[in-house]
Each structure stands twice: as structure tokens, then as C-alpha cells.
Amino acid sequence: MLSQNFKAMQRIIIGFLLFLLFSCQKEKITIGTNVFETFYLENAGASMRLLVEGNTASHTFLIIVHGGPGTGSFVYDTQYISQNIENKYAVVFWDQRNAGASQGNSNGNNLNLPQMTDDLKKVIELIKYRYGQNSSVFILGHSFGGLLTASFMTTDQNQSMVKGWIMVDGSHNYPLNDTLTRLMLLKVGQQQIDSNKHVSDWQLIISYCNAHPGNFTLKESDQLENYAEKAETYIPEVNQFNLIAAMEAISIEDDLPITSILFNYLYSGNAGFNAALAKTQFSSLLYKVVTPTLLLYGEYDFICPKELGEDILNRITAAEKKMVISPVSGHNLMFQDEVLFCNEVNDFIAKYR
């Protein structure tokens, strides 16, 4: 009798566990106006999380290609974007390999730009597989995501897969980026000192820039970025963005795996491929881009100065291209000037979808 009960209980437990597993991984594709669904793309040793939110019935998808490398896409999932873009189109929050909620084993050898470019291509193919081959896809690169989207747009015939390319405070040319950051720090720093604002802070920055004139090592590049990040906070015109506060608002609500995000960020930020990235540029290949392009930059973005956008604008051969500068933004325009961001992105998508 006892062994029969034990066997019955065993069956119930196994059945329950299998139910849990299959219900989690069961394919579910929703076409609707207020969708929230998660799925994964497995590619070259990484299982990358994709969160699709918003209006999939529009058959129009905006893929967020986050910065970092290793930052994760969770931070872009703000209430404002949800209320002002997701009501019209679907937004795809893609955690790149070794970032956010993406998982895998010993896959560090595959953490490189060509592999990530291939990942992005497969993300788009997967979106079209799930929601229809006639879906309109737009890619939006922020910061490092700018380098990744530039790589994607200039590789093979990739750009034919998307209806538009949006760059938000992105970089397509890291050596040029470092040069522009240094020049901006020197110029704005001197203006701020002349206005008697944060004098000692700016003097420290200016002295570093003067001592490191060019041909930057990875260490110098990192230090310039560090100063660029601080410099933004010294400018009173900038709407300051608090990453920690944003994380607190999002983390529990979206079931974010906090430690995964943290360890992925630490690993990717210090991974060997950053040395190769520091020498990477796509300026010479931008002539290939004929797809409609929208460039959004912050007036006070020291990390990716607006002159990077001007370089893209001058080099791409797309007939439809537009650049907008936010006067109140630094490096995170989508949070620092939400109204401008959503209006410009919505108008761009509406025009070219």
C-alpha cells in the first residue's frame, strides 16, 4: 500500500515537473495590440533572450540593439516607450550574447563583432519567421549598438532585411570616437572653466586630454570614456539620467535576473574583444548604405559626440536621411528627451514601414 502511494506520488511529481518545463518552452506566437512574450535564439554557444512587447498586429518591429558591450536591453523598456511606441508598433528587446538574460556555457571565444553581426541577422530572420515574412523591421543601435548595427548594415546584403536604420548616440568608428571625445572635452571643458563651473573637475579632465593627444590605447580610450561620462553630469542643461533608479523601476516588474545582468556586464565589458573594437571603424564602408536612416544625438554627448552622426550623414548614400540633435541630452537621448525620441522614431517608422 505504502509503495503504491509512493509510486503514485512519484508520478504526480514527475508529471508536474514535465508540465512546468513544457508549458514554459511551448511555442506561443501572439498577434495583438498589447503583447508581452519572451523567446530565445540559440546561436554559436549562446541562447539570447528576446522580449517582444507592444503591437505585433502592426507587423512592424523595432529591434533595440543595446550598448555596452554587455549592458542588456532591459533598461530601454521604459514606461514612456511602452506608452508611446509600443501602442503603435512592436518593440523587440534583444539581449545580445553574454549580456542581460542571455545564457550559455564557455562561449567567450564567440564574443566578437562578426559573430554578433550574424546574431543580429538571425534575430531578424527569427522575427520574420514568427510574425510573418511581410513584417517590417527597423533596427535601432545605441552606443556600442551603433557599431554593431553599422557592421550589420555594411555586411553583404543585410540592409535589405530592414526598412530603416536608427542610430541613437551611437558610434560607428571607435578611433574617430576617441578623437572627437577628447576634442569635445577640451572645448567644453575650457568653456566651463571660463564660466567658473566645476573648475577643479574640468582641470583634471583637460590636463589628461592634453597629456594624451592621440593614437589611443585601450586604457586611454577607457579613461576618456570615463571622463566623458562624468563630464555630462557637470552640464546643467542636460536632463540627468539615473540608471540605478531606472533599474529599480524595471527589475521586479519584468522578472529580470539581476545577477546574470551584472556578471554578463562585467565579463563583456572586460572581454578581450574590446581591444579589437577600439580599432574598428565602418566609415569607409558607409557608402554602401542606401536604406532610410535616422540619426539622433545629444548636444552634450561626450561619449559619442554628435560629429559621429555627421560623419554617417555625410557618408551614407541613402536618399532618405535625417539627423536631429537634442539640446537637453547627453549619451542617453531616449531617456533624457523622451518626447523628441518617441516622436522622431514614430514619424520615421510611419514614413518607411
Next chain:
Amino acid sequence: MNLRKFCLTIFLLTIVLYCFARTDTPGRLSDSLNLKASYNSSLIYPGARLGAEYSVKSFKVVKTKKSGKMKDFDKERFVSANLGWYHHPYFHDNFYFTAGWTMRRTKSTGFFTEFSPEIGLSRTFLGGTTYKVDNNGNVSVVRLAGYYYALLSIGGGVGYDFSKIRHKPFMLFYKFNLLSLYPYNSTIYLRPAMEIGVIYKLHFFHHVKSKF
């Protein structure tokens, strides 16, 4: 170390610890065996844990305080085998088997503290449909997608042993465990987990039974 070797190591470690325990403490297996069941929560996420612990050593310590008062407590050492699971929506379900060493110190009042390092194997199942796209753009669904990880855990907890004063064959406990999975994206993954559960003493059951 590949996965097969790692599994074999865990298995052999469990056997060795068990044999060591058997030579040290003769008698029926159930005379020194406790069964554990707990709710295994990770922040707000649910889970469960089942396990067994086998007493390897048990001794009484008596100390005299400066005030002259006597203070006594029991020290016990266990080897344990545990099966755990937690569910993190949209991230993964994690099933993990561990073998561990538990050090427990129980006061005469019944209150106890414990510390236990554990080693084991984890298998995750991703929290969503997983796809693979080949180089020709063909898409397929990956069944039971997830990863194996080596797992290390350290945990500490407090509890109350109802057998000390109330002569009931169980203990209640609360324990905090820190799980680490490796290699997770070429680095590690840390996960805090809190257990609230019960430990059932099989040997107590035998002793009580023998009275009748």
C-alpha cells in the same frame, strides 16, 4: 573537465562520503538518516528542495562559562544529498543535484545553527521557446533547451529541533544558500536562495516505535 567526468566525480564523492559515514557509524541506515523538504525561494521566485542527510559524527560539548554556569550543546556532522529546483519566469527553471557536508550545532533548548558547503550539477531549462536559425535562414525549435553547469553552494541557517524537549521527530529550519553556476557565459552566475522547511528524523521514529 568535461560534463561526464564531472558527473562521475560528484557520484563518486557521494559514494565515498556515504561509505565513510557507514564505517564510522554502524547500524541501520535509517538510524542515522534525516529526510528534508523545503520551500526553496529565490527572492520572489518559487522552488522546492528535497534531500537526505546521514549522520557521520555526533558528540556533546560541555563548557563552563566565566560565571560558573555550565553550557552544553550537541555538534553533529552530516553528509547530504539534495535535489533542488527554482522557477524564474522568462529566464529559466533550474534543477540541481548536490552532495554536501553539514555542520550543525544544537543547544539543549533545541535551537540550532548550521553551515553547509555543497557541490553538484545543475541543469537549466530556458524560460521560453528556443529557436535555432541555420545559415540558410531555416528556423527550428530546440526541445528542452538549456545548459548543464557545475554548481557550488554555501549555506547557513537556523532552526529548532522539536526532538530535544518536545520529543517530536522533526526540526524546522530557515537557511540562506548562495548558489554559483559555472561556466555561465564564460563567467559565473550567482543566485541567492532561501529555504524554509522541515527535517524529519527517521531514527527517532525507530526509537519511539521500539518502545511499543
